Amino acid sequence: xxxxxxxxxxxxxxxxxxxxxxxxxxxxxxxxxxxxxxxxxxxxxxxxxxxxxxxxxxxxxxxxxxxxxxxxxxxxxxxxxxxxxxxxxxxxxxxxxxxxxxxxxxxxxxxxxxxxxxxxxxxxxxxxxxxxxxxxxxxxxxxxxxxxxxxxxxxxxxxxxxxxxxxxxxxxxxxxxxxxxxxxxxxxxxxxxxxxxxxxxxxxxxxxxxxxxxxxxxxxxxxxxxxxxxxxxxxxxxxxxxxxxxxxxxxxxxxxxxxxxxxxxxxxxxxxxxxxxxxxxxxxxxxxxxx
Amino acid sequence: xxxxxxxxxxxxxxxxxxxxxxxxxxxxxxxxxxxxxxxxxxxxxxxxxxxxxxxxxxxxxxxxxxxxxxxxxxxxxxxxxxxxxxxxxxxxxxxxxxxxxxxxxxxxxxxxxxxxxxxxxxxxxxxxxxxxxxxxxxxxxxxxxxxxxxxxxxxxxxxxxxxxxxxxxxxxxxxxxxxxxxxxxxxxxxxxxxxxxxxxxxxxxxxxxxxxxxxxxxxxxxxxxxxxxxxxxxxxxxxxxxxxxxxxxxxxxxxxxxxxxxxxxxxxxxxxxxxxxxxxxxxxxxxxxxxxxxxxxxxxxxxxxxxxxxxxxxxxxxxxxxxxxxxxxxxxxxxxxxxxxxxxxxxxxxxxxxxxxxxxxxxxxxxxxxxxxxxxxxxxxxxxxxxxxxxxxxxxxxxxxxxxxxxxxxxxxxxxxxxxxxxxxxxxxxxxxxxxxxxxxxxxxxxxxxxxxxxxxxxxxxxxxxxxxxxxxxxxxxxxxxxxxxxxxxxxxxx
Numbered sequence: 001x002x003x004x005x006x007x008x009x010x011x012x013x014x015x016x017x018x019x020x021x022x023x024x025x026x027x028x029x030x031x032x033x034x035x036x037x038x039x040x041x042x043x044x045x046x047x048x049x050x051x052x053x054x055x056x057x058x059x060x061x062x063x064x065x066x067x068x069x070x071x072x073x074x075x076x077x078x079x080x081x082x083x084x085x086x087x088x089x090x091x092x093x094x095x096x097x098x099x100x101x102x103x104x105x106x107x108x109x110x111x112x113x114x115x116x117x118x119x120x121x122x123x124x125x126x127x128x129x130x131x132x133x134x135x136x137x138x139x140x141x142x143x144x145x146x147x148x149x150x151x152x153x154x155x156x157x158x159x160x161x162x163x164x165x166x167x168x169x170x171x172x173x174x175x176x177x178x179x180x181x182x183x184x185x186x187x188x189x190x191x192x193x194x195x196x197x198x199x200x201x202x203x204x205x206x207x208x209x210x211x212x213x214x215x216x217x218x219x220x221x222x223x224x225x226x227x228x229x230x231x232x233x234x235x236x237x238x239x240x241x242x243x244x245x246x247x248x249x250x251x252x253x254x255x256x257x258x259x260x261x262x263x264x265x266x267x268x269x270x271x272x273x274x275x276x277x278x279x280x281x282x283x284x285x286x287x288x289x290x291x
Numbered sequence: 292x293x294x295x296x297x298x299x300x301x302x303x304x305x306x307x308x309x310x311x312x313x314x315x316x317x318x319x320x321x322x323x324x325x326x327x328x329x330x331x332x333x334x335x336x337x338x339x340x341x342x343x344x345x346x347x348x349x350x351x352x353x354x355x356x357x358x359x360x361x362x363x364x365x366x367x368x369x370x371x372x373x374x375x376x377x378x379x380x381x382x383x384x385x386x387x388x389x390x391x392x393x394x395x396x397x398x399x400x401x402x403x404x405x406x407x408x409x410x411x412x413x414x415x416x417x418x419x420x421x422x423x424x425x426x427x428x429x430x431x432x433x434x435x436x437x438x439x440x441x442x443x444x445x446x447x448x449x450x451x452x453x454x455x456x457x458x459x460x461x462x463x464x465x466x467x468x469x470x471x472x473x474x475x476x477x478x479x480x481x482x483x484x485x486x487x488x489x490x491x492x493x494x495x496x497x498x499x500x501x502x503x504x505x506x507x508x509x510x511x512x513x514x515x516x517x518x519x520x521x522x523x524x525x526x527x528x529x530x531x532x533x534x535x536x537x538x539x540x541x542x543x544x545x546x547x548x549x550x551x552x553x554x555x556x557x558x559x560x561x562x563x564x565x566x567x568x569x570x571x572x573x574x575x576x577x578x579x580x581x582x583x584x585x586x587x588x589x590x591x592x593x594x595x596x597x598x599x600x601x602x603x604x605x606x607x608x609x610x611x612x613x614x615x616x617x618x619x620x621x622x623x624x625x626x627x628x629x630x631x632x633x634x635x636x637x638x639x640x641x642x643x644x645x646x647x648x649x650x651x652x653x654x655x656x657x658x659x660x661x662x663x664x665x666x667x668x669x670x671x672x673x674x675x676x677x678x679x680x681x682x683x684x685x686x687x688x689x690x691x692x693x694x695x696x697x698x699x700x701x702x703x704x705x706x707x708x709x710x711x712x713x714x715x716x717x718x719x720x721x722x723x724x725x726x727x728x729x730x731x732x733x734x735x736x737x738x739x740x741x742x743x744x745x746x747x748x749x750x751x752x753x754x755x756x757x758x759x760x761x762x763x764x765x766x767x768x769x770x771x772x773x774x775x776x777x778x779x780x781x782x783x784x785x786x
Contacts, residue, residue, distance in 0.1 A: 038745060038782065039394075039398055039416075039420050040416045040419065040420070040741060040742050040743070040744065040745050040782070041742070041745070041781075041782040041783050042741075042742075042782055042783025042784050043783045044419070044420065062752070126593060126596055127592035127593045127595070127596055128591050128592040128593035128610075129593065133592070145592060145595060146596070147531065147532045147533070147593075147595035147596035147759075148532065148587075148595045148758075148759050148760070149759070150759060150761060233533055234531070234533030234534050235533050236531070236532035236533025236534075236755055236759070237532035237533065237595065237755060237756075237758070237759035237761070238532060238533075238752060238755040238756040238758075238759050238761050239752050239755070239756075240759070240761075241533075242533075250748055251748075253391050254387070254390065254391070254535075254744055254747075254748050255744060255745050255748040255749075256394065256398075256744065256745065257745065
């Protein structure tokens with residue numbers, strides 16, 4: 001009984017912090033989402049709207065577009081990061097001259113703040129002044145104008161994310177590869193398995209928990225991306241790179257549509273939780289299979 | 292071994308920092324505090340600060356990082372502190388961030404800011420929400436704190452933007468300027484260029500007075516730059532495809548020159564579409580947008596990434612022969628050799644207009660461009676109302692206006708136009724201040740919309756899409772007008 005009380009006492013600070021920074025804002029957002037509340041509307045103050053804000057979301061083309069765009073961005077960038085990350089991790093697991101220097105330089109983007117990453121890429125790509133548009137034009141005759149061509153902007157945003165986060169994927173997978181038992185791999189080679197078979201039937205299954213964890217972390221990050229993209233393109237040209245985070249920002253901050261923005265945030269939170277849950281199920285499933 | 296490595300790394304770092312220090316620009320000269328008008332007035336400020344119990348108080352404000360704001364932060368704030376003992380912390384930040392922080396602070400009544408920048412176009416939103424303190428009333432209630440060197444009557448009529456229906460004032464004007472037509476005098480007056488232009492277009496090269504002329508000039512100089520291997524294009528375009536600046540250039544500078552006023556919103560019934568009585572998607576508006584989007588063909592490649600700052604920088608770098616440029620940048624572009632490559636070569640003129648627009652402007656029905664500016668206002672949520680009142684009066688003294696006008700190309704008082712220092716700079720800026728004084732009434736600020744930002748957020752994506760070619764100008768305005776109508780209903784207008 002005493003130890004139980006002691007346990008709660010020790011937990012109390014954490015629970016209080018969790019309630020203040022987690023639950024209270026969540027319930028406040030839930031509350032606000034049930035109102036029409038724009039300080040610059042004709043009706044000042046909060047007007048009861050019930051679930052009308054959520055109903056509006058279903059028919060909001062701009063919201064649905066940004067959701068779809070975010071999904072496409074997250075899927076593409078995480079897939080590329082995984083493929084590249086795995087390749088580089090496989091390379092770095094072996095010893096070669098200059099490996100330490102390469103690894104040090106390679107992980108540098110990881111320590112950069114997202115806003116600095118966005119600023120760096122902006123300076124690199126700004127039309128008229130950036131080296132990338134200059135050399136693309138000079139060497140390949142490519143008219144690279146990030147603020148004009150939607151496809152170029154979208155691809156550049158993906159490349160920026162890949163540049164920023166592939167080192168993280170590589171390091172994590174490298175840790176997984178290093179920790180992998182060597183015996184099964186050696187046994188398979190003795191049994192005559194070729195490199196592809198070893199990779200397909202041993203490495204991948206053994207790395208699955210690490211892979212899923214990496215996917216989990218990177219997907220969450222990619223879905224909530226804001227700073228780098230806002231710095232690089234501000235969501236443009238048009239709405240070509242207006243991902244859901246930027247879209248919500250525009251609705252809540254400059255447009256001051258607090259009620260609708262809250263409903264939007266909650267729906268996105270719901271989608272994210274569902275996605276997390278699916279990944280968690282997959283992770284648990286893999287764990288069971290391994291047992 | 293480790294020690295040796297560390298020594299090498301530290302050595303490299305020290306060397307690197309030394310190189311960086313050597314490359315850094317020389318430190319700016321210390322700001323010159325504005326001298327108090329007379330000895331007696333200086334003591335009046337100190338006495339007033341003591342009376343209000345403000346000595347040692349720190350006032351926090353937020354403003355957009357513009358030349359006038361930076362002057363206020365670097366010069367006036369220090370001078371005020373020296374005279375009163377009240378410290379001013381003025382956060383000069385980006386336009387977007389300024390609004391976000393100011394509105395959040397006033398909406399939540401947190402009282403972080405004691406004074407905020409109120410742009411002319413946002414005042415109606417702020418008044419509707421009772422964010423601001425009535426300065427007329429505050430002065431009347433505290434006559435002992437009314438400076439003898441401060442008088443609302445000394446300001447230009449620009450101050451009318453900061454009044455409510457009863458004539459009470461809610462902001463002390465700190466900047467006001469026109470968005471003017473700048474052109475390169477050296478290029479326009481070059482005999483060889485003049486000859487080539489006349490041969491190609493059949494009329495003399497001169498600042499454009501019509502849109503057709505503007506287009507010809509833009510086309511000519513773009514080709515001229517290409518033929519001569521110069522980084523020179525025909526026009527600037529404030530065409531950022533992800534920032535509100537492009538929305539503003541179109542609706543506040545371009546569309547009015549085609550006769551589309553007040554963003555094309557019918558202010559009687561709050562409708563934007565032609566079928567509902569608005570003009571946002573009228574033929575005139577579509578012609579205006581088509582003209583402006585076409586100008587991208589003659590603009591530097593950075594045009595679709597340019598806000599007001601980049602437009603000024605492009606013009607100052609000599610990359611454009613003409614353009615619509617915010618007047619707050621006119622003085623430094625024309626006079627500061629450290630920042631501008633076109634010093635001494637800047638011409639100022641009225642923008643080109645369509646037929647009938649000048650008559651509209653002269654009769655008061657319409658306007659030919661944007662009369663921008665702002666004031667410092669005192670949020671109701673400020674906990675230092677009386678101390679801030681002193682600061683607002685301090686920046687509203689006649690004696691500080693001339694130097695401020697030179698530093699920031701802004702004039703808010705009639706008497707500033709006649710100051711010898713201002714007149715001297717006026718000559719170097721091709722008569723920008725004179726043009727502001729004489730032609731100012733032809734320009735107008737943003738329409739008095741309480742829903743300004745909300746509507747802008749809805750409409751601007753369509754302008755961006757027109758600029759990026761995703762939509763034609765006609766499609767963009769049809770969709771924008773429909774979205775505007777829907778949003779206005781949503782906001783409770785035009786039911």
